[in-house]
Amino acid sequence: MIRRIGPTRLTLVATALTLAMGVAACRSGSADSSSSGSSSGGSSSSSSSGLSGEITVFAAASLKKTFTQIGADFEKTHPGTTVRFSFAGSSDLVAQIQQGAPADVFASADTKNMDKVSAESLTSGQPMVFASNTLEIAVPPGNPAKITSFADLARSGVKVVLCAPAVPCGSAAAKVEKSAGVDIAPVSEEQSVTDVLGKVTAGEADAGLVYVTDVKGAGDAVKGIPFAQSKAAVNSYPIAALKASKNAAVADAFVQTVTGASGQQVLADAGFAKAP
Template sequence: MKLRRGKLSVLAVLAVAGLVLTTSGCGSDDEAPQGGATSSDTSSSSPALSGEITVFAAASLKKTFTEIGAEFEKAYPGTKVAFNFAGSSDLVAQIQQGAPADVFASADTKNMDKATGDSLTAADPVNFASNTLEIAVPPGNPAKIATLADLANSGVKVVLCAPAVPCGSAAAKVEAAAKIDIKPVSEEQSVTDVLGKVTAGEADAGLVYVTDVKGAGDKVMGVEFPESSSAVNTYPIATLKASKNAALADAFLKAVTGDPGQGILATAGFAKP
């Protein structure tokens, strides 16, 4: 067990990131990740990109994608990236019901598989990051949580994600690995809601991602546990067939999977897929 204090992510904005994105569209088609959408040439020789796209992204991506979006808009003046952040299961349900979206980024492959199974993606998804669980506790760790097993102790108020949400599915896997049965006081629809319960003092502990603990700074403390290695979540991203601005959607996907986006994600604590 290792106890550490979460630190606010300092998301460094490299001056060259915007330049690289502007001049090369985050790499040539030869450099695009396998399965990435490459139908649009986003190099400087192509017509200027314009318009707006809507990106549906997992709640755990809110800080990083907001920054990537801001850098993207700087690189492509006149464009706009709007976001809808929520639990991945809720997002894919909205897409299946016809909600207008251009890009989908999920916190697990299971929910992305729902989109591809319904033929909603324009190309094969690209895995761009991974994340693992960590126990978030209030400053000072008043309930003295030291291990994952402590979350199953009587009287400990624990908050988890709902089973359909990626962080909830991961929680179930680590419980099985530790051979324990956690009885949560509530099950939330996104990992940010779990973190909110802990920071508000409504729970003794919550299972969130490493990146959430890091991003919360001194609002929480993080308790690492070995069983987390049994539930590493892989994050895929894909453009959607229903996009009304496929060129801009393709360019955003390349921004996430290319050097500028990968640098921002790494700074926030995300690992490679």
């Protein structure tokens, strides 16, 4: 026998079903809202530094060791960023920048080469001097040519390697020669200070003029001979973000790191002097 359901009971069933569907909908909405909030929170956390992406830093060869460390520290501080480097003589780097090479930051071993970049309005802001460096004589272990002074570099038979005049270390060497009244006849002129150091460590030269920091960084591979005349040519190192950078935020942050406390400590540990 079929039992008929009266109107009142139908109303009660319909009401119960409506309430059940409402509760289910509330629970579903609550779950979706929680998931969205968690996702949003995760996204905000992962980009909390606001920095990401890659930059290329053109830097003087004498900065290779320090900037490599500063770059590694920068990447740890700002996850999601990558800092790539191109190290060479400052004059070579300037020529590449002028020809449109993709670079975000330029650090020169002298103000003269930075001025060339600034004069063409290729920097995004005013360059900042972040360190200074002076020349020192580097000789092989044991000092076979018995070099004891700057004047000894002009002795007959002494094989000396210098940087080319267009390179900051070569320009500094020329200033010191003029100031000291000493005329050195190098057996070769190199395009970067690291190339000069390489000639000395390979035993291809009796002496080379490099920076104090290069001698310190080479450890036992060379012996450094300080000389008073080096004060005639103190090189100031400027840095600037470049206008053509496709990642200006990271470029500016890297410049701030170099000029800030952490970068300055790395430079000081390597033997660089503070900016004059």
